[in-house]
Amino acid sequence: MKDSAHRPLIWIPIRDYRRLQGMVQDRAGRVDRLLRDEMDRAIVCRDSDLPDRVVRVGDRVMFRRDAQLSPEWARLSFEDDAADAADGTVSIASTLGAALLGLREGSRMSYLDQDGTSRLLCVERVIPMDRH
Numbered sequence: 534m535k536d537s538a539h540r541p542l543i544w545i546p547i548r549d550y551r552r553l554q555g556m557v558q559d560r561a562g563r564v565d566r567l568l569r570d571e572m573d574r575a576i577v578c579r580d581s582d583l584p585d586r587v588v589r590v591g592d593r594v595m596f597r598r599d600a601q602l603s604p605e606w607a608r609l610s611f612e613d614d615a616a617d618a619a620d621g622t623v624s625i626a627s628t629l630g631a632a633l634l635g636l637r638e639g640s641r642m643s644y645l646d647q648d649g650t651s652r653l654l655c656v657e658r659v660i661p662m663d664r665h
Contacts, residue, residue, distance in 0.1 A: 539643065540574070540642050541637070541640040541641070541642055542637075543571060543575045543634065543635025544575060544576045544577075544583050544584060544587045544635050544637075545575040545577050545634065546577075546578065546580050546583060546589060547578065547579060548580070549590050550572060550575070552611065553572055556612060556625075556626070564626055564628055564631055567628060567632070567644070567645075571635065584637060585638075586638035586639075586661075587635060587636070587659065588609060588633045588634060588635060588636050589609070589635075590609050590634070591609065591610070591662035592661050592662050593606060593608050593660040594607060594609060594658065596633065596655060596656050597654070597655045597657065598646070598654060599652055599653055600655060604657055606621055607621050607623040607633075608621060608622050609630055609634065610622050610623070610624055610625065611624070612624050612625060628644060628645060628646055628647050629644075629646065632644035632652075636654075636656045637656065637659075638656055638657070640655075640656050641654065641656075
């Protein structure tokens, strides 16, 4: 998954980027490496410069883990804000959460799920969190 030619552009707001840096700074797990790889290739910008319909922490997103699977809804959250997975929250500290971060509506990206299964993630809809 190091070949960024097969991964779509992603955008991360500077505030989230800084919080993510602190979160993964001294950790070396598989998800932490994926998150660092995603952060390294991200376009980091101010909130006002983010394109429309980009998945950010706090947003609700409809996605498919693979094209043949049913769509799912979830809210992307920081690790320490994540509630029980049964409530539809996906932690940024999971492979799915790391893969969702920064993708635009309509984007597709390959990633390895928690159990090592290769998936093709498809973002179908992004509902931004009210940030006011």
